[in-house]
């Protein structure tokens with residue numbers, strides 16, 4: 001058996017086109033355009049890459065972007081004051097503070113200072129609580145992207161056994177909540193789980209979000225399962241040759257041993273080109289949702305969950 005490769009890049013491109021169309025229609029109706037503020041603190045190279053991609057996608061969709069960069073010497077009080085300013089700015093409908101933050105900043109204090117109505121990351125305590133209690137909320141972008149792919153691949157998820165590997169606030173935990181909301185039986189493995197393989201072997205759906213390259217082996221996958229790989233790990237790839245400085249070239253791999261799993265699963269996301277592009281598309285979607293709520297417009301039907 002060879003699994004179907006789930007093309008997250010194509011699905012995300014379609015979603016971004018739909019968003020662009022909806023944004024343009026709302027602008028023509030005189031509602032203005034959604035605005036997204038992206039706040040980056042410090043000079044973490046991975047965060048810089050992610051923020052650049054998010055800003056580019058925002059602009060391509062016709063959403064106004066406001067980019068703010070602070071040195072990592074910024075104080076917590078300064079950041080809190082800045083978030084309050086964005087909360088009060090009517091041209092800003094969504095606010096994203098890129099994580100991780102420098103160690104001297106209290107991450108939760110910053111996240112919980114964002115107005116819940118502008119919390120397009122879905123990290124604010126109010127949105128986390130609303131998701132956990134089945135109320136409408138902003139949903140973190142990566143799990144929302146995974147759920148979109150799963151529903152399209154499998155239809156109704158009711159009764160399926162879903163194992164989520166990884167329990168972060170950004171991916172694993174909200175993913176488990178979403179799967180529970182879709183009536184799955186949810187198993188969660190984390191770094192203290194004694195036998196992760198045993199939990200994965202039961203799963204009709206595997207969501208791998210541990211951040212450990214190749215953690216999930218091919219023989220852990222139940223034949224016919226659907227595998228969503230959230231991991232984006234850069235590893236040495238000596239087979240690609242050397243860089244000018246003599247270090248080996250690198251490549252991106254997921255948390256799943258793809259070459260083995262693809263022979264057992266029914267469907268699987270690749271890395272890159274699977275979940276990653278969906279995360280950015282879902283950020284745009286959440287920004288449009290925030291805009292619609294704030295201007296009193298119903299979410300365009302083609303974007304409804």
Ligand code: GUN
Pocket residue numbers: 096097098099100121141142170
């Ligand atoms: N860092 C890694 N992933 C994310 C994300 O989805 N949102 C924010 N704000 N920071 C991140």
